[in-house]
Amino acid sequence: MKIANKTVTATQLVKDALAKAKHFEDYNIFTFLNEEGALKKAAEIDKRIANGEKVGKLAGVPYALKDNFLSKEGNTTASSKILEPFKSPITATAVKKLEDEDAIMIGRTNMDSFAHGSSTENSYFGPTLNSADKARVAGGSSGGSAVAVALDIVEFATGTDTGGSIRQPASFNGIYGLKPTYGTISRYGVIAMASSTDCIGFFTKTPEDMDLLMSITAGQDKNDLTTLPDYYDKSEAKEVKKVGIIKDFDNDAVSPELSHALKIKVEKLKKQGYEIVELSMPSLKYALAVYYIIVPAEIASNLSRYDGIRYGFRSDNITDLESIYTSSRNEGFMDENKRRIMIGNFVLSSGFYDAYYLKAQKARTLIIKEYEEAFKKCDVILTPVSPNQAFKLGEKVNDPVSMYLEDVMSVPINLAGLPGLTIPAGTSEKGLPTGLQLIGPRRSDKTLINFAKELK
């Protein structure tokens, strides 16, 4: 990705990226274009190159930033009304690490408001369109980031994955998307959704680029005490011999297109000499219910900070102190934000805690144990990312449960803290991209990336 020779300048790369961003304006990818800032930084980098000074590993590489990463360029809105006026006075650790290597942020990307959604239709700024079919959704919640990379506007984009928000849009747009092991990349300066599953990751066009970005951003951060001690660069990619497939996912819920894509890939793996191991993981069918108990509970807690007082939107319909909270939150949140906050408060409330929240945390233990057992039998697991390819705009947005069901294959690994990498798996007869995900044990991120290189 680096500007290795002097045939192209950072300024030219940024100008091209901005021109493409404008060309594809109707896809509604960006919530903010960093024209002035990006060109200024590009000029500085070009000057340093001309002077023979040292530049970073990502010198002049244009990238897109999901709108829930705090940075001083533009407003960090999480694609919500309640944070629409919010201009961050701090920079996220992950952003700082990218900028220290001289990457250039050309814009902030659209997402489901507060990352609540699987299609980017829950954005306050309207949906992002799929890169292959404008009548279909981009996937979500990191839809803008996925489409920015798929349409070749930028070399890479950041994302967050709480239950599939990187892997599913990567699959819907035919690119690579990595959700690392829980705790790998600092979350300092990234807007919290569900603290026990939130992860930061990337969208790229190649596994090699993913490796480079991981090497730059992974690592312990004193500002995020939930970061693991540095392991990524020290870890060795394990040679993959046995690939697991999950029998329990082989059911009517999976569309023929995804079943077919998996079958083709499995046949190819067999021919290449890999051993295919069938896994039975009966607890996984409860993972979605577990997820939609635990995650809303954490959302209800994390989003209680948006009170209309210290920062963000404050309603004009204020009569007293109480109404600052209730009116600002009522007007500032989307319906899906409200549903999740209310479900969270329901499962945590007196009389329901044991039946829902505690029960879900116990089920979570069973799911983790099933993965531990599975990785005694295989090196990596291969599954679809979601049951369907990109669906039509408006098809599911008014039926929350049918939207949640799109997450059925992506959420289990978030509950267990495992890494997952979406790899492109061709195009279906409908002309839509399909993707599959590779899943490994904790800290096997490098193995997944390396295996993806082998599968190219």
Added chain:
Amino acid sequence: MDTSDKQIEHLAKLSDFSLSEKDSKSLGKDLESIINYISQLDELDTKDVEPTYQVFEMENVWRDDEIIPQEATREELLALSKEQEDNQIKIPKVL
């Protein structure tokens, strides 16, 4: 679960929302279908299973008790609020 109007009102209060009657009705319907879905967990036997609250393997991450310089200044942080007066965030009167 029966999501009566009273229960929705209670959840809205816990969540700090002032919902219109129309929103209460439509959110109530959505919440009912979500709760029906998550209730399938009843089938799963979790007797003698320990709960998992986090998947971070470490415990007790200590740091020295010292003041660390912050990136944002007091002025920048105050400026994020809608109204200020005398270096304080202004809100309507409480009493």
